[in-house]
Amino acid sequence: MAVIAESKTATVEDIVSQLSQAVHEHRLQPGAKLREDEVCDLFGVSRTIVRQALRAMEFEGLLTIKKNRGAFVSKPTLKEAREVFQARALIEPSTARAAAERATAADIELLEHHIKEEHAALDRDDSGLALKLSGDFHLEIARMADQQTIEQFLRQLVSRSSLVIALYWRRRNALCESNAHHALVDALRSGDGDNAEELMKGHLLDIFSQLDLRDRQGGSTSLKDALRR
């Protein structure tokens, strides 16, 4: 786990931030275990702080804490994966509409800068960072809509989306969704709420369609079945 320790004592927020980013960028894969002592050593704090951080990430859906077993990066089930994107499809289109009606020039510039960074990350083959920036793009739109409650929910959904993508994405390399983001920015700039709403709806459907969310009859995950080929 390539997380850098802080020179001075890290806060709960520092730990949550760094660990979250590691999950978002798929440096920590679903199922990975986070031992408390290990995190303590990495950040140079006591277990009290680490446990607060892990608990916070559990609330966000990033971790699953099993009693007396430890904290693990969540592994969303197929049902949860579908629910995440159903919820996003329910929330984000109208949020994009609201954003279009409120977007300032500075907002647009920020989004364009965001897309540029995303492209740069892809050019560097840093698909993990690109994925995180892609998520941040959606969050930025929610922020522009000036709906903090929705934004908070969306933050959780984007986090879980990252886990879903780690588990169910078909082609790991191709993340060619920047066109959709460009089109969205255009709609936001022109204040076209209808268009922004439709584009966002289509964009989410597009992502959804690229997930392999078919029922895997191996849901049993029986070891016997898995070994017989």
Place this chain on the structure above:
Amino acid sequence: MAVIAESKTATVEDIVSQLSQAVHEHRLQPGAKLREDEVCDLFGVSRTIVRQALRAMEFEGLLTIKKNRGAFVSKPTLKEAREVFQARALIEPSTARAAAERATAADIELLEHHIKEEHAALDRDDSGLALKLSGDFHLEIARMADQQTIEQFLRQLVSRSSLVIALYWRRRNALCESNAHHALVDALRSGDGDNAEELMKGHLLDIFSQLDLRDRQGGSTSLKDALRR
């Protein structure tokens, strides 16, 4: 329902549940302070457990923890109050539609039982309990829709709605919204998704229209008194 200290050591969930219920029923008013030692004595556990419970309630939006100051029942601002009901208006209608398409006879019976309890509580002049049951009614519908992610969000929204109502409700005594709930159950029973969606939308608008936009100072309540009923 027994409140006050348990004979055997209470768990974090016990404390969250009882404190949450106290907030939902307005026995704990927005702005009330929850001192850690006091909660410790009430439930007979150490501060470690109490702090976990308070932190969990903060994540749900019920409490606001100020560093080195303590935990207080949240006081949603006017903007937050609007956002809560805007979010509910966004989420709940489609949830009601999904529920209508999936409702079983047992589900309908449960909802009717719920309404009966709510009426009984109102007859007993226990408006606090009636309010909580009213919120649970909405959560029950989300559960019927089989959307756990949405249900989880709605749980937070219902919690915050309780705070909003405590602060901004016009007529504290009159909670005559059971008609809307009855109509909803009828729509759910007949599997009429369109109607359920419309009824839910209207119901939420109705509640929203009864909120008072003037600023109001909420009285503080003693924790001990609030938990003893």
Place this chain on the structure above:
DNA sequence: TAAGCGCAAATTGTATACGATCCTTTGCGG
């Protein structure tokens, strides 16, 4: 009398020690 300063009490934040639980391994018996 009102304002300002400072110390003490109360309250929360953090670290650590101890106890409980779970998993692995090892040893014995079949």
Place this chain on the structure above:
DNA sequence: CCGCAAAGGATCGTATACAATTTGCGCTTA
């Protein structure tokens, strides 16, 4: 050789002790 059980180690859960911060009171002084 295999299966079951007990012991040991590793890890987490809880309580308590100590440190840091805030708050409120009382004193002083203009």
